[in-house]
Amino acid sequence: MSWGVDWRASTSLVGTVVKYLSLTMLVPLVVAVVYGEDIAVFVVSIAATAVLGLALEQLDPEPDVGPREALVLVSFAWLAAAAVGTIPYLIAGNGIPFVMAPSAPASTLANPVNALFESTSGFTTTGATVLGEISTDRHSHAVMMWRQLTQWLGGMGIIVLMIAILPELAVNGAQLMQSEAPGPELQKLTPKIVETARALWLIYFGFTVLYVAVMYGLQFVGLAENMTLYNAVAHGFSTMPTGGFSPEAASIAAFKPIVQWVAIPFMVAAGINFALFWHVVRGEFRSLLEDTEFRAYAGATAVLIAVLSALLFRGAAPPLELGGTTAGATENALRQAAFQIASLLNSTGFATSDFAQWDDHTKIFLLFTMFIGGSAGSTGGGVKVVRWLVVFKAVRRELFTTANPNTVRPVRLAGQVVDEDAIRGIMGFTLLYLVLFGISAVFLGLDSARVGYDLTVLESVSASLAALGNIGPGFGRLGPFGSYLDLPDTSKLLMVFLMWIGRLEIVPVLALFVDRLDRS
Amino acid sequence: MSWGVDWRASTSLVGTVVKYLSLTMLVPLVVAVVYGEDIAVFVVSIAATAVLGLALEQLDPEPDVGPREALVLVSFAWLAAAAVGTIPYLIAGNGIPFVMAPSAPASTLANPVNALFESTSGFTTTGATVLGEISTDRHSHAVMMWRQLTQWLGGMGIIVLMIAILPELAVNGAQLMQSEAPGPELQKLTPKIVETARALWLIYFGFTVLYVAVMYGLQFVGLAENMTLYNAVAHGFSTMPTGGFSPEAASIAAFKPIVQWVAIPFMVAAGINFALFWHVVRGEFRSLLEDTEFRAYAGATAVLIAVLSALLFRGAAPPLELGGTTAGATENALRQAAFQIASLLNSTGFATSDFAQWDDHTKIFLLFTMFIGGSAGSTGGGVKVVRWLVVFKAVRRELFTTANPNTVRPVRLAGQVVDEDAIRGIMGFTLLYLVLFGISAVFLGLDSARVGYDLTVLESVSASLAALGNIGPGFGRLGPFGSYLDLPDTSKLLMVFLMWIGRLEIVPVLALFVDRLDRS
Numbered sequence A, B: 001m002s003w004g005v006d007w008r009a010s011t012s013l014v015g016t017v018v019k020y021l022s023l024t025m026l027v028p029l030v031v032a033v034v035y036g037e038d039i040a041v042f043v044v045s046i047a048a049t050a051v052l053g054l055a056l057e058q059l060d061p062e063p064d065v066g067p068r069e070a071l072v073l074v075s076f077a078w079l080a081a082a083a084v085g086t087i088p089y090l091i092a093g094n095g096i097p098f099v100m101a102p103s104a105p106a107s108t109l110a111n112p113v114n115a116l117f118e119s120t121s122g123f124t125t126t127g128a129t130v131l132g133e134i135s136t137d138r139h140s141h142a143v144m145m146w147r148q149l150t151q152w153l154g155g156m157g158i159i160v161l162m163i164a165i166l167p168e169l170a171v172n173g174a175q176l177m178q179s180e181a182p183g184p185e186l187q188k189l190t191p192k193i194v195e196t197a198r199a200l201w202l203i204y205f206g207f208t209v210l211y212v213a214v215m216y217g218l219q220f221v222g223l224a225e226n227m228t229l230y231n232a233v234a235h236g237f238s239t240m241p242t243g244g245f246s247p248e249a250a251s252i253a254a255f256k257p258i259v260q261w262v263a264i265p266f267m268v269a270a271g272i273n274f275a276l277f278w279h280v281v282r283g284e285f286r287s288l289l290e291d292t293e294f295r296a297y298a299g300a301t302a303v304l305i306a307v308l309s310a311l312l313f314r315g316a317a318p319p320l321e322l323g324g325t326t327a328g329a330t331e332n333a334l335r336q337a338a339f340q341i342a343s344l345l346n347s348t349g350f351a352t353s354d355f356a357q358w359d360d361h362t363k364i365f366l367l368f369t370m371f372i373g374g375s376a377g378s379t380g381g382g383v384k385v386v387r388w389l390v391v392f393k394a395v396r397r398e399l400f401t402t403a404n405p406n407t408v409r410p411v412r413l414a415g416q417v418v419d420e421d422a423i424r425g426i427m428g429f430t431l432l433y434l435v436l437f438g439i440s441a442v443f444l445g446l447d448s449a450r451v452g453y454d455l456t457v458l459e460s461v462s463a464s465l466a467a468l469g470n471i472g473p474g475f476g477r478l479g480p481f482g483s484y485l486d487l488p489d490t491s492k493l494l495m496v497f498l499m500w501i502g503r504l505e506i507v508p509v510l511a512l513f514v515d516r517l518d519r520s
């Protein structure tokens, strides 16, 4: 069962990824030290992860990477990250028999399926949770920070990070990056792929630092007393990767309106192609303003905010109590609308209000928003704006040729002819996304029927979309202030699968399976 | 504003269609005579329709039909049929001022928007209703039979019927038929398109006669006392075109189980490519069994019935009272499952039970079923089985070429290579269908918000799908025993548009608009 793949080479490289992941656990270790919490959880986790990574790495000291190995590496590096990410949860929840007592006894993450769900949800920047009680007291500041950090590590891409720090991977770097985020275009910012990877991570890092500084600054000047340095960092780890986890049970609703307003432009930025920021930093502002996808993304954001504001102002959300003074009600409706659109359009999933309690007209509107996705080259999930643009133009071309048979008309995006193979790939991706979404929603519905759990149609549909689009919250009991804890294990594992293939934009994982089937 | 179209020629041909439609109103006129009902409604309707048709026809005595004229003819012939079809409803509901009292005073169809909705729903074989009270006493047997007949006229295609009876249209007949049902393949059964059109209508007519004979036979031998000749004909006019209207308020649930069982194979047959029956009649049974689409359709039917039976037997439908004796409960679960799948898979929309009252697991399963559609060349609506087959194979090919770059692999269906242009057209159609469905669902939700009507997400979604897929019933208050009466007029008009473009498989109508836009 070789699948035509050099498994030793692929596994060795996955080992390298795991080895470096152990170092990232130093962050929660430092948090544990600062807060005087049990450091054993992360000492053991770091040791276990490092040993595992080093062992796998030994399988092939000089790995070669061809097209199939790239698919395997990318697919399995993410699975390995999700698996290794469970170690702190499992140790904190269960302890180690005869050696260590649990530091968070009876945590829902002591269950391996739950731990895998939470870890996958973090690395894939989904932000769907099965944590019973969201609290730094209950789970320690260190474990809660690890939960936040997983999102940040996944945001710009684990493989992109590896390429940035390991020049030897760069030989096949372009192909690897393409597989990790096979959007329609991977803009090479510089002739060398290593430098492109570094530039992307630098911009990402810069935005995160800016976010932390601004948020902590608000607390510093007395405008947001609960935006501690811990909270500023924790939400920085969640905002820029469009993650959505929060160490606060009330998510961003725990903070003052000023904090919510400040978060909005950062969320919007997280959904923009990071390559455009690279041009902006170099003074080329026009590349931003002239970018077709950016204009569509910005336009969609504005229109959706306007419609949602109108709905909210008309009283679509009873829990918001939009009565009050006119100015207050207007500010509240505008803020909630801007925040929710910025958060759901690009798949962040933060909430300042329990939109699962809003009325049905608003829910179907938010559901629609969740289908769009961020920009290619951003940390946002979903189908992505540029794909919808190409689909729209390709369908329009089909209609045109129906009325004008025997005419040939290329599809253009920003004046450039889009390659027919790329169009076919994009149409195939979008159909695959929609079909997988539909079939998974039905599976979730039937799986709940099997165990006698009353999952509504809206809950089934939103769970499927929230996982595949890496969005996080759904509707009903799966809303932003709810959790996926009560779903059957089979449903949780399906969601793990959906989050995984959703983050990798479906293609590498399924390409491997199809390739295998077609060869057997 | 010529749109590059010879409007006089197109309108003249639409006039011919209208002229012949006036003759079809002789059927309800005969019904009125037999039941001793007011004949004035249909005498006036026939006269008005005939005069209108003849007048339009005069615009161009010798019309030429090019590609654009074909699109206009097909698109507008259906609109004209729907418009003319409202005449009996409007006259029955309103009478004629100073001349004639209404024969069905205060009918909901006295409202022009409602009349247009009901007429469009009939001709497009959607079967969604805004009739307040479904009763032959209230509306006369004649008007209720006209409502049934509109479905039968629309079922095999108004244009196909015209080609069958008007040889002069046959010059561009193939293109016309292709536009009316632009499925991926129009099988020419005979070298001459007129004969193909006649063969299709003959098979359709034969099935309808057989249905009426069998159903009336059941009454004749005392197995179904309420299956009168009127009911047998009325349901024949509804079953073979996958329509779904019934003159009985309880739809097929008004009849005994034996009637329901007998209806099932006819509904299944209505979703099969009629070209295959033509081969079967000529003794070529293998063409049926070897047809890829038929096998997929039959397989899907069997699997969906099995799953739904299991759900129902586990008690997913409280109103069915599936307790009782084991044999009775099993028969009931099997019958309801087989009937509902046969009815919803190919877009018929008949019901033997109010599935809008079933549990949510079952609802999401039925919703999924409603996305599939019948076969190409059948009277069924929706995306259609063969398109899903091509989409599946095309996506699989994309995944294969991801793992095997630089390989070229054609998509094959039943051993035949599918043309790349056809694949692109099918992917474009399917995406357009799904996107139109989604956007329309959101529009219906927002439109109801505008007037303060509480349409749920499930109701919005099902209304959009029920109209675009020509299915008919939705969920909630829009279920098989409910009606669309309470929706705002704007929503009803959107549904009229969706039914129209859904019946024409979207392409001709939108192709005209896009062509216009691109030329301006």
Ligand SMILES: [K+]
Binding pocket: A125, A126, A127, A242, A243, A244, A347, A348, A349, A470, A471, A472
């Ligand atoms: K997210």
Ligand SMILES: [K+]
Binding pocket: B125, B126, B127, B242, B243, B244, B347, B348, B349, B470, B471, B472
């Ligand atoms: K129907």
